[in-house]
Amino acid sequence: MKKSGIVLFLLTALFLCQSAQSQPAPGLNRAVRVFIDAPGIDITFLREEFRYVNYARTRDAANVHLLGTVSQTGSGGSDYTFYFIGLHEFSGKSDTLHYFSSGTQTDTEVREGYTKAIKMGLVRYLAHAEQWVDLQFNGKAAVKALPEKDKWDSWVFDIDLTSRISGEEAERQTDFDISVESTRITPEWRYEFDFDNQYDEDWYDTGEDEVIATRNFRQFESLVVKSIGEHMAVGMQSGISRSSYDNIKLNYWFFPAIEYNLFPYELSSRRQLRFSYFLGYNGRQYEDTTIFNKIDEDLFRGKFAIAYRVKEEWGSAYTTISFQNYFHDFNKNSLSVWSGVYVRVWRGLSLNLSGNYSLINDRLSLEKGEASLEEILLQQRQMATAYRYQINMGLSFTFGSLFNNVVNPRLKG
Structure with a gap:
């Protein structure tokens, strides 16, 4: 009777140890799951360019909701506004980023521009999830200052x-x-x-x-x-x-x-x-x-x-x-x-x-x-x-x- 109790105790302890080892430490392996809700965004291109997150098919399966809107600017371009809304473990962590395109840019240039903005918004959640990515910065300014004088006067x-x-x-x-x-x-x-x-x-x-x-x-x-x-x-x-x-x-x-x-x-x-x-x-x-x-x-x-x-x-x-x-x-x-x-x-x-x-x-x-x-x-x-x-x-x-x-x-x- 005593031996069976000792065996049961050892098996229970072994099971608990294995369970503890199988549980990730707090903050680790929390994959960033993004639900894209933005008109005019080339999601296929985004998937190809940024593979560090999972792209969720439904909002319920995501922990980041990317809500996007597009408005026309005075230059004939567009103001892409991206609202990053944290869900579940990221609840309360929200950001807003803008990307402004000009009327003279090609579709490819616009696509690359808003994709960079989305990447920057998602990096914060990767950091909170302790997922380290290889980000490269070439030191060039991504945003150019507006000219002091516009010869077309807007x-x-x-x-x-x-x-x-x-x-x-x-x-x-x-x-x-x-x-x-x-x-x-x-x-x-x-x-x-x-x-x-x-x-x-x-x-x-x-x-x-x-x-x-x-x-x-x-x-x-x-x-x-x-x-x-x-x-x-x-x-x-x-x-x-x-x-x-x-x-x-x-x-x-x-x-x-x-x-x-x-x-x-x-x-x-x-x-x-x-x-x-x-x-x-x-x-x-x-x-x-x-x-x-x-x-x-x-x-x-x-x-x-x-x-x-x-x-x-x-x-x-x-x-x-x-x-x-x-x-x-x-x-x-x-x-x-x-x-x-x-x-x-x-x-x-x-x-x-x-x-x-x-x-x-x-x-x-x-x-x-x-x-x-x-x-x-x-x-x-x-x-x-x-x-x-x-x-x-x-x-x-x-x-x-x-x-x-x-x-x-x-x-x-």
Whole structure:
């Protein structure tokens, strides 16, 4: 009986010793597991360039959540903001890093730039996990100082020319678009000037006749905005346009506006709740007499909008509600709602819902008379409608290996 007790004691002690040896010391072998939640990031390239962490397929399996947002800068580039959020054993260890790209950089240069920023953000967690990596620094400054004087005075110009011709034996489509954009963005002011010209031509051979349908749209628009503090802005929107589809020969407008953002503008990439109101004059001349027997008219209208956007660890959501009306007849109005949500429900299960709905009672430019079947099918003429809607729904579920850092592009195309 005594011998059996001694044997049991020795076996228990041996088991406890082996268990203690198999347990890692505090802080050791805590692999950094990263869940990437950043639009526009080349995750495959990141995996190839930085193999010191595990890339988790779901947030639940990660101990670092990389939440990223992208905003356009005044130079035509982008501000990549990366929020490193510590989870589980890294809870409370969070950082925010920025990478600014310029409008003249190639996609490859931008990709290398934000990848370096992500590497720098992850090194902290590797250090806390006591995972030592071979980091090499060449001593060169990664960030260049801004020049004392900008010869362009913050102005950026963008010219786009696009043409497309496609067809078959009995049909042909020709599109030609040109756009010129100039912007100047500073902390205090924002200037935007845009010119667009779109020309579309469709040709059909029915065997008996040739049918040619053309659509032309031209517009020049300007926007000047003055910042007032961290939450408010005032501005002026004006422009002139012409649209054959809308039966508009000449359309010109100017609208003073005011906006208030519940959150500081510096947080707009993560969250914003904006209230804006436009009030002004709109003059019109029509190609043909409208259903209201107008060939031209002077209009005054207002527009009120609420926009909410948020991006958090659970996903993202947005909602925009706008209402506009003409003052000569308050029954001539429209109400539009755009909304969407992307939610990580559970592990690899994600839900994506979006849609928009509009009540339309303000199409004042509708051409008088019945539209022919040809005009309807060839989209030559705008039609009357009381509403417009669109609904998008998506559900995705992934399961299997939580970590797979292998990159194998063979025969991928």
